[in-house]
Amino acid sequence: xxxxxxxxxxxxxxxxxxxxxxxxxxxxxxxxxxxxxxxxxxxxxxxxxxxxxxxxxxxxxxxxxxxxxxxxxxxxxxxxxxxxxxxxxxxxxxxxxxxxxxxxxxxxxxxxxxxxxxxxxxxxxxxxxxxxxxxxxxxxxxxxxxxxxxxxxxxxxxxxxxxxxxxxxx
Numbered sequence: 232x233x234x235x236x237x238x239x240x241x242x243x244x245x246x247x248x249x250x251x252x253x254x255x256x257x258x259x260x261x262x263x264x265x266x267x268x269x270x271x272x273x274x275x276x277x278x279x280x281x282x283x284x285x286x287x288x289x290x291x292x293x294x295x296x297x298x299x300x301x302x303x304x305x306x307x308x309x310x311x312x313x314x315x316x317x318x319x320x321x322x323x324x325x326x327x328x329x330x331x332x333x334x335x336x337x338x339x340x341x342x343x344x345x346x347x348x349x350x351x352x353x354x355x356x357x358x359x360x361x362x363x364x365x366x367x368x369x370x371x372x373x374x375x376x377x378x379x380x381x382x383x384x385x386x387x388x389x390x391x392x393x394x395x396x397x398x399x400x401x
Contacts, residue, residue, distance in 0.1 A: 233390055235383065236323040236375060240277075240296040246285040246312035253284065260303050270352045272338060272366065280353040280366060285312070288353075288377070322383030326390060327373025330397040335374060337393045340381065356375050359389045 233240040244265075250256040257264045264279040266273050277299060280288040291299060296316040307314045326335060332343035338358040342348060353366040363386070364377040378386050 232325070232373075233276040233387065233394070234325050234374075235387065236325045238290050238292055238318075240291040240294055240299050240316075241318045241321045241323070242296060242326070243297055243317050244287040244289065244307055244312050245315065246310075247267045248311040249286040251311060253330060258285075258287070258307070258312060269356055272351050272353055273329065275349070280364065282353070282355050282364065289314075289372055290366075292393065313330060316386070320380055322378050322380040322386070324376045324378070324383065324390070325373060325387055326376060327371070330394065331373045333397060334394045335365070337362075338389065339365075344368075354363045361386060 244258070246252065246258065247254070251258055254267050259265065259269055260279070262274070262385055263307070265279045265287050267284075269283055271281045275378050276293050277291045278290050280290065282288055289299060296318045300314060300316060303312045335341070339356045341354055348367055350367050350369040353364060355362070355364050357363070358365070358376065358378075361378055361382050364378070366375045368375055376386065387393055
């Protein structure tokens with residue numbers, strides 16, 4: 232199944248401090264350390280996806296971008312990073328179902344086998360020639376693909392076309 236998902240908030244945290252990028256210092260929000268391993272995620276009402284050393288994506292279904300910024304901006308800045316609201320610039324697509332891994336495998340070089348890309352992980356990749364962040368939510372919910380909003384229609388059409396071979400005939 233394929234559908235456009237609209238999270239309430241998508242924000243990015245970036246730092247160029249060497250100690251955050253090389254793991255000497257950990258960034259924390261409200262006393263909780265953000266994951267430092269690239270591809271790891273932190274669950275919660277505001278999920279944190281570690282995209283690269285010193286770079287995270289914060290996603291919330293419940294809280295507004297303004298609420299998250301109000302809660303965390305000063306704390307993020309004090310630790311040598313910046314919080315950027317990217318909610319309006321990011322499109323999100325849910326891909327789930329028995330063939331989701333096979334369909335996604337057609338678009339990029341990631342290994343979607345459950346032992347290689349387990350639930351609770353994410354990856355930045357090129358997908359059908361677009362920069363995409365893939366988050367494996369869980370086996371029931373499937374995957375979320377984050378892409379620049381201007382590419383969302385193309386990505387949706389590409390995945391729908393790639394899924395045709397996996398649909399059973401009537």
